[in-house]
Amino acid sequence: MGKVIVVTSGKGGVGKTTSTANLGTALALIGKTVVVIDADVGLRNLDVVMGLESRIVYTSMDVIENRCELSRALVKDKRVEGLMLLAASQKNNKDDIQPEQMKAICTELRATHDFVLVDSPAGIESGFRNAAAGAEEALVITTPDVSAIRDADRITGLLQHEGVEPINLVLNRLSPEMVRKGNMVSQSDVVGLLNLKLIGVVPEDREVIASTNRGIPLVHNKNSPGAQAYMRIAKRLTGQRIPIPELREKGFFSNILDWFSGNK
Amino acid sequence: MAKSIVVLRAYQDGLHLNITPTFSVTEVTEAIRKEFERMNQPLAGVSVQIDMNAPLLTEADLAYLKTELQDTYGMEVRGLNIADGTGDSTGVLGEKRPLAARAERGRIEKTRVVRETIRSGQTEDFPEGNLIIYGDVNPGGEVSAGGDIVVLGALRGSAHAGMNGKLSSVIIAMNLVPLQLQIGNYISRPSWGQKSRGYPEIARAGTEDIIIVEEL
Ligand SMILES: Nc1ncnc2c1ncn2[C@@H]1O[C@H](COP(=O)(O)OP(=O)(O)OP(=O)(O)O)[C@@H](O)[C@H]1O
Ligand SMILES: [Mg+2]
Numbered sequence: 308m309g310k311v312i313v314v315t316s317g318k319g320g321v322g323k324t325t326s327t328a329n330l331g332t333a334l335a336l337i338g339k340t341v342v343v344i345d346a347d348v349g350l351r352n353l354d355v356v357m358g359l360e361s362r363i364v365y366t367s368m369d370v371i372e373n374r375c376e377l378s379r380a381l382v383k384d385k386r387v388e389g390l391m392l393l394a395a396s397q398k399n400n401k402d403d404i405q406p407e408q409m410k411a412i413c414t415e416l417r418a419t420h421d422f423v424l425v426d427s428p429a430g431i432e433s434g435f436r437n438a439a440a441g442a443e444e445a446l447v448i449t450t451p452d453v454s455a456i457r458d459a460d461r462i463t464g465l466l467q468h469e470g471v472e473p474i475n476l477v478l479n480r481l482s483p484e485m486v487r488k489g490n491m492v493s494q495s496d497v498v499g500l501l502n503l504k505l506i507g508v509v510p511e512d513r514e515v516i517a518s519t520n521r522g523i524p525l526v527h528n529k530n531s532p533g534a535q536a537y538m539r540i541a542k543r544l545t546g547q548r549i550p551i552p553e554l555r556e557k558g559f560f561s562n563i564l565d566w567f568s569g570n571k
Numbered sequence: 572m573a574k575s576i577v578v579l580r581a582y583q584d585g586l587h588l589n590i591t592p593t594f595s596v597t598e599v600t601e602a603i604r605k606e607f608e609r610m611n612q613p614l615a616g617v618s619v620q621i622d623m624n625a626p627l628l629t630e631a632d633l634a635y636l637k638t639e640l641q642d643t644y645g646m647e648v649r650g651l652n653i654a655d656g657t658g659d660s661t662g663v664l665g666e667k668r669p670l671a672a673r674a675e676r677g678r679i680e681k682t683r684v685v686r687e688t689i690r691s692g693q694t695e696d697f698p699e700g701n702l703i704i705y706g707d708v709n710p711g712g713e714v715s716a717g718g719d720i721v722v723l724g725a726l727r728g729s730a731h732a733g734m735n736g737k738l739s740s741v742i743i744a745m746n747l748v749p750l751q752l753q754i755g756n757y758i759s760r761p762s763w764g765q766k767s768r769g770y771p772e773i774a775r776a777g778t779e780d781i782i783i784v785e786e787l
Contacts, residue, residue: 457691457710457711458691460690460691460709460710460711461690461691461692461711463690464690464691464692464693465692467687467690499725500707500709500710500725500727502688502706502707
């Protein structure tokens with residue numbers, strides 16, 4: 308029996324889709340069977356980020372409305388064994404799906420796959436509720452800025468209310484540049500405030516945008532810092548104990564982070 | 572834990588500014604500026620008494636401080652109390668106790684214990700009595716109680732003690748960095764982005780609409 312994990316954030320544009328695509332691919336690369344579900348009905352883009360857009364024939368809406376079997380709606384990613392996408396309908400909107408219908412899909416998929424990752428839309432309304440309906444665990448994505456953290460906190464409260472547990476935290480786009488501009492909250496401040504288990508820190512990485520545009524998830528190119536971060540998170544998701552490498556170990560970062568968190 | 576060198580306190584006879592005597596007048600002025608900035612409350616027109624344990628500042632320094640409080644902050648300095656004894660601040664204040672100590676002893680009060688963090692968008696109201704939070708109150712979270720509020724973590728959101736008007740209510744947090752504090756109908760919005768002082772603090776209604784925060 309696999310795990311259903313919702314990838315969510317509250318605030319938009321913080322890296323839910325990027326994280327879903329990369330963690331899904333990374334988990335498949337280390338031998339797991341994975342389905343990534345786009346729950347952003349009406350604004351789908353997980354298929355684009357994964358380069359599978361042209362191969363979509365059916366969507367979750369077709370499954371819900373009994374136009375096709377769930378297994379037939381899954382789009383296989385040919386670049387890696389064991390990775391499938393369930394696309395969202397672009398024609399519908401978020402209220403066309405009910406939480407129980409999403410839950411039924413997740414329940415069916417987890418019986419035959421190791422991981423089901425659900426890419427949640429931004430917000431706290433029905434789209435989020437549908438995405439979270441079938442999930443037992445969550446990855447909360449935040450960037451190190453006050454409003455993203457505030458929304459991550461809000462979404463965490465809602466997830467806890469639904470009994471989702473564990474809720475792990477991914478800190479995305481941590482960058483020295485933001486620190487310099489004084490816009491960044493330190494890693495320890497984020498974790499201290501949200502009081503969640505930090506499962507990984509993904510640095511700001513230009514390769515993310517390049518890979519998004521190419522439709523090839525970053526983790527296929529193992530050299531980039533972002534790819535390495537996602538590979539480590541995937542391994543942690545499978546239960547491997549890999550310490551979170553402190554970005555502060557690298558001279559420059561270390562000074563700034565220490566300075567910001569008062570550890571000097 | 573290092574105390575602030577100036578502390579504003581509320582006593583039955585009004586506000587007192589306690590000054591630790593081992594500092595120069597420049598340091599005292601700076602400490603006053605920081606403390607008042609942190610409080611971020613209008614102090615104009617408020618009457619205050621200066622208390623010091625030892626006469627280590629010169630008379631000229633004291634005159635300067637008095638002018639500073641009056642001209643810069645618009646406060647009224649109603650008196651100066653200098654004890655020449657050594658060290659013990661209770662010597663100065665004698666039997667006048669801070670307001671919180673007035674709490675009725677021996678009474679059993681209704682108290683609700685909440686064993687989780689109050690996150691953004693969540694609220695916890697307990698008009699019937701006191702509230703104890705075994706966790707944090709995050710920005711965007713709100714707690715209110717008829718009596719006292721105790722946060723055994725960080726208070727970063729909003730707290731309203733004495734919501735039915737009981738001005739003797741207090742707010743205590745291990746880490747007091749709130750967006751807003753309210754006691755009865757007194758409101759304070761401490762200046763934004765304050766760092767924790769690293770020790771537990773207590774907020775109580777002072778006199779004249781002022782909420783006083785000091786080391787617990
Ligand atoms: N670590 C990173 N470094 C650089 N750019 C990033 C990083 N993570 C995400 N981005 C960029 O941020 C943008 C938003 O990312 P993404 O679409 O994954 O966010 P999202 O949370 O799914 O957004 P939405 O709420 O709209 O669904 C994209 O342009 C992506 O390339
Ligand atoms: Mg998205």
